Amino acid sequence: MKVTFPHMGNLHIPVATLLRDLSLEVVVPPPTNQRSLSLGVRHSPESACFPFKLNIGNFIEAHEKGADTILMAGGVGPCRLGYYAQVQKEILRDLGYDFEYIILEPPRGHIGELWEKIRRLNGGVTVKQVIGALRLAWEKVLALDAVEKALHHLRPRVVFPDQATAVYRRSLEALDKASGIARIRAIKVHTLDELESLPRRGGPKPLRVALVGEIYTVLEPFANLSIEERLGKMGVEVCRALFLGDWIRSNLLLDALRLKGGMDVKEAAKPYLNRFVGGEGQESVGYAVLSARRGYDGVLHIAPFTCMPEIVAESILPAVSRDYNIPSMTLMLDEHSAETGIITRLEAFVDLLARRRGQRKEMEQLERIPGD
Ligand code: SF4
Numbered sequence: 237m238k239v240t241f242p243h244m245g246n247l248h249i250p251v252a253t254l255l256r257d258l259s260l261e262v263v264v265p266p267p268t269n270q271r272s273l274s275l276g277v278r279h280s281p282e283s284a285c286f287p288f289k290l291n292i293g294n295f296i297e298a299h300e301k302g303a304d305t306i307l308m309a310g311g312v313g314p315c316r317l318g319y320y321a322q323v324q325k326e327i328l329r330d331l332g333y334d335f336e337y338i339i340l341e342p343p344r345g346h347i348g349e350l351w352e353k354i355r356r357l358n359g360g361v362t363v364k365q366v367i368g369a370l371r372l373a374w375e376k377v378l379a380l381d382a383v384e385k386a387l388h389h390l391r392p393r394v395v396f397p398d399q400a401t402a403v404y405r406r407s408l409e410a411l412d413k414a415s416g417i418a419r420i421r422a423i424k425v426h427t428l429d430e431l432e433s434l435p436r437r438g439g440p441k442p443l444r445v446a447l448v449g450e451i452y453t454v455l456e457p458f459a460n461l462s463i464e465e466r467l468g469k470m471g472v473e474v475c476r477a478l479f480l481g482d483w484i485r486s487n488l489l490l491d492a493l494r495l496k497g498g499m500d501v502k503e504a505a506k507p508y509l510n511r512f513v514g515g516e517g518q519e520s521v522g523y524a525v526l527s528a529r530r531g532y533d534g535v536l537h538i539a540p541f542t543c544m545p546e547i548v549a550e551s552i553l554p555a556v557s558r559d560y561n562i563p564s565m566t567l568m569l570d571e572h573s574a575e576t577g578i579i580t581r582l583e584a585f586v587d588l589l590a591r592r593r594g595q596r597k598e599m600e601q602l603e604r605i606p607g608d
Pocket of ligand 1: 285286287289315316317318443478516540542543544545546
């Protein structure tokens with residue numbers, strides 16, 4: 237059995253670690269690229285979500301590297317994620333790719349079902365082995381999140397943002413290869429030190445922009461045209477709402493125990509959207525509210541074109557912007573997104589935020605001048 241799974245940002249690092257530690261042969265698809273996109277678009281229904289198409293591309297490319305089994309997350313709620321796996325399975329079968337499919341549905345308290353799926357992957361696996369594998373994978377998730385947060389903070393503050401990106405990329409390679417908890421922690425500390433030691437540029441504090449939206453688009457740089465890196469280079473600190481660890485904690489760990497995660501976000505969203513609409517729709521609204529309360533300069537909302545939960549969020553964000561006096565912009569992305577158009581919109585948004593900050597400062601100075 238040669239197991240593969242779709243890419244989503246850095247998810248392949250902990251997932252490959254987990255599967256290898258369960259003594260499975262793993263085939264990581266090539267990083268999502270233009271060819272994965274072309275394959276996915278050619279073989280998917282036109283109206284399918286953008287992540288669906290990129291997944292199909294990943295699977296075909298993984299098949300070319302020898303994969304015969306797909307591990308795929310299932311989904312619940314009023315959006316299309318719930319039938320991704322079934323439809324993809326049919327498409328791939330029609331194309332002649334005979335994959336075995338293992339669909340991991342959200343556990344929702346049914347740990348036994350999850351355990352059965354793990355045993356389907358490797359019947360000889362012991363509980364001790366699973367716990368060890370999970371611990372190692374989780375440590376990698378924590379390290380990846382810490383390094384990414386530091387990168388987002390420092391990229392707009394250093395003289396050469398590309399140096400920060402290079403340090404980050406080296407750390408990804410090292411974390412991918414690391415095979416012990418002590419080593420993972422050492423790589424994390426070393427990377428954070430390296431980032432901290434990069435020469436800083438002076439000047440005013442960078443603008444802070446909250447990045448909210450559908451998880452795949454937020455986490456996968458190919459899908460979002462490396463939006464975080466672009467903003468960092470424009471001198472903007474990206475405050476991403478979703479990180480792998482937070483998502484796993486609330487969607488898998490707390491869900492497995494039937495506990496609720498992300499309550500503060502849901503509370504913040506409540507006056508605008510008080511129910512689950514699928515995907516991260518409710519979270520996008522909640523994070524936008526929290527970002528405004530935290531004094532961020534703007535909210536950037538990104539999602540795949542036709543993503544139902546995020547269309548709901550998009551229709552609500554103008555009300556959040558109005559109530560909290562914070563600008564927001566939505567970018568719907570798909571295979572037709574043109575890089576130049578996205579850059580132009582980002583630049584215009586950043587200009588607007590910079591002008592507003594300048595005007596606020598002027599107002600504050602005027603208020604400090606004693607009246608005549
Ligand atoms: S969250 Fe959006 S992009 Fe993801 S499956 Fe649902 S509708 Fe599609």
